[in-house]
Amino acid sequence: MNIRLLFNIALTLLRARIRQSVVAAAGVTFGIAMFIALVSFMTGLNKMLDNLILNRTPHIRLYNEIKPSHNQPVELSSKNHNHQNFIHSIKPKDEGKEIYNSQKIIRAIKEDERVIDVAPKITTPVFFNTGTIEIAGIINGINVPVEEKLFSLSDNVTEGKIADLAIISNSIIIGKGIADKMMVNPGDVIQVTTAQGEQAKLKVTGIIQFGIAEIDDTQSYASLETVQKLQGKPASYITDIQVKLKDLKMAPATAKEYARLFEVDATDIQTANSQFETGSNVRSTISYSVGVTLLIVAGFGIYNILNMLIYEKMDSIAILKATGFSGKDVKLIFIFLSMIIGIAGGILGLILGYGLSLIISHIPFETQALPTIKTYPVNFNMIYYVIGITFALITTYIAGLFPARKASKVDPVIIIRGK
Amino acid sequence: MSEKVLEAIAINKYFFDPVKFQVLSDITFSIEKGTFVSIVGKSGCGKSTLLYILSTMDTDYEGQLFIDNQSLYNKTNAELSQVRNEKIGFVFQFHYLIEEFNVLRNVMLPGMKLGKFSEQEIEHRAIRHLETLGIQDQALKHPNQLSGGQKQRVAIARALINDPLIIMGDEPTGNLDKKNSDLVFDIFKELCQEKKQTLLVVTHDPDFSQRTDRIIEMQDGKILV
Numbered sequence: 001m002n003i004r005l006l007f008n009i010a011l012t013l014l015r016a017r018i019r020q021s022v023v024a025a026a027g028v029t030f031g032i033a034m035f036i037a038l039v040s041f042m043t044g045l046n047k048m049l050d051n052l053i054l055n056r057t058p059h060i061r062l063y064n065e066i067k068p069s070h071n072q073p074v075e076l077s078s079k080n081h082n083h084q085n086f087i088h089s090i091k092p093k094d095e096g097k098e099i100y101n102s103q104k105i106i107r108a109i110k111e112d113e114r115v116i117d118v119a120p121k122i123t124t125p126v127f128f129n130t131g132t133i134e135i136a137g138i139i140n141g142i143n144v145p146v147e148e149k150l151f152s153l154s155d156n157v158t159e160g161k162i163a164d165l166a167i168i169s170n171s172i173i174i175g176k177g178i179a180d181k182m183m184v185n186p187g188d189v190i191q192v193t194t195a196q197g198e199q200a201k202l203k204v205t206g207i208i209q210f211g212i213a214e215i216d217d218t219q220s221y222a223s224l225e226t227v228q229k230l231q232g233k234p235a236s237y238i239t240d241i242q243v244k245l246k247d248l249k250m251a252p253a254t255a256k257e258y259a260r261l262f263e264v265d266a267t268d269i270q271t272a273n274s275q276f277e278t279g280s281n282v283r284s285t286i287s288y289s290v291g292v293t294l295l296i297v298a299g300f301g302i303y304n305i306l307n308m309l310i311y312e313k314m315d316s317i318a319i320l321k322a323t324g325f326s327g328k329d330v331k332l333i334f335i336f337l338s339m340i341i342g343i344a345g346g347i348l349g350l351i352l353g354y355g356l357s358l359i360i361s362h363i364p365f366e367t368q369a370l371p372t373i374k375t376y377p378v379n380f381n382m383i384y385y386v387i388g389i390t391f392a393l394i395t396t397y398i399a400g401l402f403p404a405r406k407a408s409k410v411d412p413v414i415i416i417r418g419k
Numbered sequence: 420m421s422e423k424v425l426e427a428i429a430i431n432k433y434f435f436d437p438v439k440f441q442v443l444s445d446i447t448f449s450i451e452k453g454t455f456v457s458i459v460g461k462s463g464c465g466k467s468t469l470l471y472i473l474s475t476m477d478t479d480y481e482g483q484l485f486i487d488n489q490s491l492y493n494k495t496n497a498e499l500s501q502v503r504n505e506k507i508g509f510v511f512q513f514h515y516l517i518e519e520f521n522v523l524r525n526v527m528l529p530g531m532k533l534g535k536f537s538e539q540e541i542e543h544r545a546i547r548h549l550e551t552l553g554i555q556d557q558a559l560k561h562p563n564q565l566s567g568g569q570k571q572r573v574a575i576a577r578a579l580i581n582d583p584l585i586i587m588g589d590e591p592t593g594n595l596d597k598k599n600s601d602l603v604f605d606i607f608k609e610l611c612q613e614k615k616q617t618l619l620v621v622t623h624d625p626d627f628s629q630r631t632d633r634i635i636e637m638q639d640g641k642i643l644v
Contacts, residue, residue: 005531016519319515322476323529323577324504326497413471416511416589 006329010336013316017309024298024305025345028396031298032349032388035291037356039384042287044361044377046280056151056210057269058119058242059251062105062258064097065265102238105262114245114254119146121240122227127193128174128220130182134193137178137218141227150244153208153221160186160206165223172226173206177217192230200230211367292391298345299395302338306403310334310410317407318415327408334407338400339393346392350385423488424585424617425450425473430482432468432640442468443480443640450585453615455607457628460637467589469637470621474507474587475499487584504533508578512590515574516562522549522573523558530580541580548576552606568599575606586610588620592627604630 014021074085099105102120109118122141127134144166147153154162157173165171172190174182184190188204202222209216222230228237243258245251251268259266310317317330361378426449434440442465450456458466471477473484475491478499484491486506491499503509516525523545530541549555552572557565565573571591578586588607592600604627610616611632620631628634636643 002532002534005528005534009528012519012524315515316517316519319517320528321500322474322503322509322511322515324500324532326500328497329500329532411476413476416471416515 002329003332006332007336009320010333010340013309013313013333014337014340017305017312020305020308021341024302025341025348027298027301028295028342028345028392029349029352031291031294032346032392033352033356034294035391036350036353036384036388037360038287038291039284039387040353040357040378040380041360041376042283043381043384044379046283047379048373048377050280051152051155053273054248054269057273058150059245059248059269060243060255060258060266061272062099062241062243062262062264062266063239064099066097097239098233099238099241099264101262102241103236105264106241108262109241109243109258114247114250116244116246117146117150119143119150119242119244120224120238121147121242122224122231122237123239124227124231125195126230128178128182129191129193129199135178135181137175137220139172139192139227139230140219140221141224142221143224150242156208156210158207158209160204162206162221164205165221165226168203168205170200170202170226170229171205172202172220172222173208174204174220175216175218176207176209177213178220179204179207181217194230196231198230198232202226291388295388295391295395298392299399302341302396302399303403305341306334306338306400307406309337310403310407314410314415317410318412321410321412322416330410331404331408334404335397335400338396338404342393342396342400346389346396349392350389353385353388354380422452423449424452424486425619426483426485426488427473428483428485430469430472430480430484432465432472432477432480441640443472446482446640446642448635448642450617450619452617453611455611455618455632456620456635457631457633458619458621458635458637459623459625459628462623464637465640466621466637470587470589470619473619474509475503504529505581506584508581508583508586510571510574510578510586510588510591512593516570516577518562521559521561522554522565525562525573526576526580529577533581535581545576545580548579549573552576567595568602571595571599571603572606575603579610585617585619588618588622590622590624591620592622592624600624600627 068087068091072085072087074080074087106118106120109115120143124139124141126137126139128137142153142165144162148162158176160173162173165173174184174190179185182190184204186204186206189201190204191199191201193199208219208221210219224238225235228235231237241264243254245254248269252270255266255268258264320330320333321327357378357380360376361380363376364374365376367373428447430443430446431441432443434442446469458469460466468477472480475484475486478496486502489502491502494502516522517528520528523542526545526548527538527541530536530544531538536544546555546558549558552575554569554572554576557569557573562570562573574591586607592603595603607618607620608630611618620627622628
């Protein structure tokens, strides 16, 4: 009853000053709308840029590096134990790039709870033959469904379908750069020569484009089986194991663990692409601080208007107190006032912010890097709306609190006697 | 001897700005139920200061104050608000109505704050008081559409809404012409006689004070016997 009465008084005072109240609410509306539009757009962009690099990179990559053996014969002799041994002229053994026992490793990693999925891969250098010219390139042998699940390759396939790789035998999706040079289209058959000198004919089922010339000029994709056949290797032959983790931050530690456990080399995404995380952090920090600044400015607007209102309504406050409203009641009235402005402005701000985001998401945006994206990316995440309204309510509450405390301390005697 | 509505014992009050100055010294008196008391005295004799202490709005004093046989010593501000709301009705020199509310809401406000009756009941009582004071037809107007005398009657209706133990007035006719002053006085007199309403009014209008039941005359912060 009491709260309702105080709320009604606040509403009545607000109606009496409707113009200022609308201006104050508009400040909040604008602040929240800009905050939401800005953060949604920024995080949308961030996500896209992350997708560009991070999602395409495995969190952990297991492989065999070509290097001299760790255990050199000279060290086996106890005579040389306490000496510094220099080794010359001993070359790496031809162990190949194959990961031994790959099927077991894959199964073991798949059972790890931290892992989303594991994608086996073969990379092999080849020559694409066109006329009398040989163009150096790389064929990636992939397990199509898993690769698609982890790295959404289809985002970059401009012509044809990635799924065809698994269905059509001896098929290949080639980079846009190579396709242009060889003047091939999907459906054409090309000839490749492997490093071992084997020749094979492959059918082009699609074109892939990453927007990075260096990659588009060399990379191509085929199924695991096709590449194994091409190289004359058994079905267990794999050169890379790519792992995606549920938590990206676990990558360095997990990579080390796997390297020790499976006796292979392992790199993690942080080491490979450290600069990208920094970039996205900086971008989100900037957008958050601009948004928060807007809301704080709106808060000052509310503070000003409430302060003015209190000076104007000194008489009313005094009379309320003289007739039995306590300081607490008066304080509540002014906090209600501020919160009504905050909530009304905030809800409008959410709507306006959503509208702005919607408009941004329809602005055309063509990029070579992501052929499937046609408009600006916007992240429509509920969380930004929740943050926006929460922050607006906190700001308006604080902006209302100081004037409200001042009002609650108004001494009715001074006002009444003053006349 | 009838019951005491208000009792003040040895009230002293000082102003400290710019120098220490005793405004009230040793004020001791009491008011019985149903009497119409006026406090008179020259400007600056401390009569308004005394009224604000008696009305619980000013708590910076020495001495004892009882309203309805309850000591007000050491009560919190919230408790004093409660006392003002429930037991004291105010009429000031200026009407002090809240501009944003219409007449009826202005009268109802203290009642709504007390929350003893339902909203409908309070509205009903407010209309009855306005009828008694002859301004029921103004109920839905805003205060700025009323004349000075009408506003003061609205203020009286507001003072009455919670059936207060005592009505306090600070120069309630100070801002009114002769006709309206008489009207307000007659209303007070009627309340006193018919409803046994206790009234305490500060005034320097001799016409007004001479017609009350009891006059307390003050000079230099003391009560003259």
